Amino acid sequence: MSASRVLVLNSGSSSLKYQLLDMRDSSRLAVGIVERIGEQTSRISHTVLPVGDTREQNGPIADHDAALKAVAEELDQDRLGLDSPELVAIGHRVVHGGMFFTEPTVIDDAVITEIERLIPVAPLHNPANLTGIRTAMAMRPDLPQVAVFDTAFHTTMPESSARYAIDARIADRYRVRRYGFHGTSHAYVSRATAKLLGKEPEDVNVIVLHLGNGASASAIRGGRCVDTSMGLTPLEGLVMGTRSGDLDPAVIFHLQRVGGMSMDEIDTLLNKTSGLFGLCGDNDMREIRRRIDEGDEEARLAFDIYIHRLRKYIGAYYAVLGRVDAIAFTAGVGENVPPVREAAIAGLEELGLALDGDLNAVTSDEPRLISPVSARVAIAVVPTDEELEIAAQTYALTRKSGNA
Ligand SMILES: Nc1ncnc2c1ncn2[C@@H]1O[C@H](COP(=O)(O)OP(=O)(O)O)[C@@H](O)[C@H]1O
Ligand SMILES: CC(=O)OP(=O)(O)O
Numbered sequence: 487m488s489a490s491r492v493l494v495l496n497s498g499s500s501s502l503k504y505q506l507l508d509m510r511d512s513s514r515l516a517v518g519i520v521e522r523i524g525e526q527t528s529r530i531s532h533t534v535l536p537v538g539d540t541r542e543q544n545g546p547i548a549d550h551d552a553a554l555k556a557v558a559e560e561l562d563q564d565r566l567g568l569d570s571p572e573l574v575a576i577g578h579r580v581v582h583g584g585m586f587f588t589e590p591t592v593i594d595d596a597v598i599t600e601i602e603r604l605i606p607v608a609p610l611h612n613p614a615n616l617t618g619i620r621t622a623m624a625m626r627p628d629l630p631q632v633a634v635f636d637t638a639f640h641t642t643m644p645e646s647s648a649r650y651a652i653d654a655r656i657a658d659r660y661r662v663r664r665y666g667f668h669g670t671s672h673a674y675v676s677r678a679t680a681k682l683l684g685k686e687p688e689d690v691n692v693i694v695l696h697l698g699n700g701a702s703a704s705a706i707r708g709g710r711c712v713d714t715s716m717g718l719t720p721l722e723g724l725v726m727g728t729r730s731g732d733l734d735p736a737v738i739f740h741l742q743r744v745g746g747m748s749m750d751e752i753d754t755l756l757n758k759t760s761g762l763f764g765l766c767g768d769n770d771m772r773e774i775r776r777r778i779d780e781g782d783e784e785a786r787l788a789f790d791i792y793i794h795r796l797r798k799y800i801g802a803y804y805a806v807l808g809r810v811d812a813i814a815f816t817a818g819v820g821e822n823v824p825p826v827r828e829a830a831i832a833g834l835e836e837l838g839l840a841l842d843g844d845l846n847a848v849t850s851d852e853p854r855l856i857s858p859v860s861a862r863v864a865i866a867v868v869p870t871d872e873e874l875e876i877a878a879q880t881y882a883l884t885r886k887s888g889n890a
């Protein structure tokens with residue numbers, strides 16, 4: 487029997503999510519997350535499937551290197567360790583792939599150098615991705631390690647949405663353009679939405695709203711991305727957990743000239759202490775909803791600003807696509823917070839958009855419709871699975887190159 491297991495690593499700025507899958511049937515053998523990396527209160531939560539037993543450990547984990555070593559120990563305990571001959575490849579989520587990486591890519595020194603070169607345009611993500619890659623390579627130098635890029639799905643965007651209206655020579659010289667992120671999720675969810683409608687991806691136009699800690703919207707025509715809300719970096723677009731999303735670029739000049747802030751301070755402000763957190767002190771939508779229920783005005787305003795921006799993008803992408811067959815909500819907030827979906831769609835009946843309140847209130851892990859059967863545009867909740875998509879792409883590439 488040939489080996490068929492793939493380990494997927496999704497390194498975020500302060501977390502490491504992982505899954506070990508058997509690609510013969512895409513079943514998950516183990517899943518887990520290391521949270522709050524770099525803090526005293528780090529936590530690793532590891533679940534072995536199909537039984538579903540979860541082990542948790544608390545205690546400081548200094549960096550992504552230590553996090554991956556802790557994950558390897560957890561896997562070892564279940565005889566699923568990285569030294570297993572069953573493992574055929576390791577798939578890595580890499581957030582920024584720039585202009586060159588449009589496909590999953592086997593990682594070598596040149597690929598690492600390019601991911602490193604892109605750190606200035608993904609400062610929260612690419613360094614963590616690289617640490618995961620280096621540690622995994624040191625553990626299993628014999629295995630193919632594959633990078634699956636967040637930016638890849640968006641490379642189909644036409645120049646009219648990918649370019650900024652700045653001096654074209656400057657833009658070209660510094661490769662300043664809109665790349666878009668969360669592409670693995672937008673691709674997976676748009677395909678799953680077509681399936682839910684009983685159609686082929688080529689035949690549907692979908693707006694995908696990926697609302698996690700980072701958040702982005704995309705307009706997908708017949709399976710190809712035509713616009714997305716994140717830009718040169720994952721800062722543009724929607725209001726996020728700690729990121730501002732869109733603002734007048736002159737805010738930056740103002741804070742520097744009048745506020746005396748340094749560029750690094752402004753960078754930290756917009757990426758780490760803005761968004762929902764900057765508006766009300768919380769970035770977790772569960773906490774914000776709880777505060778709203780208690781009558782907290784600050785939390786209410788943060789929520790309203792978040793929703794206002796989301797509605798603007800729904801309207802914009804409706805116009806970009808012309809005809810919309812479905813809107814899909816996904817990621818932590820999109821999948822789990824009915825009031826966000828309700829507020830995003832409320833009052834848009836003229837556009838053919840409506841929700842069924844009962845369906846919207848259902849809690850489920852399955853893709854599902856939440857619009858009335860009579861609605862012109864299907865509204866769906868479609869759980870994303872970036873790890874499964876990364877595993878599938880990693881396995882396909884590994885087989886193609888004769889390694890599995
Ligand atoms: N059950 C839930 N109810 C409300 N909000 C939730 C729930 N689960 C997750 N979230 C929200 O989703 C966010 C994380 O989403 P996720 O897609 O995991 O983001 P990321 O991949 O960027 O870490 C949390 O910050 C929280 O606001
Ligand atoms: C690109 C990005 O914002 O990713 P995440 O949501 O995982 O932070």
Ligand SMILES: [Mg+2]
Pocket residue numbers: 698699700
């Ligand atoms: Mg995410």
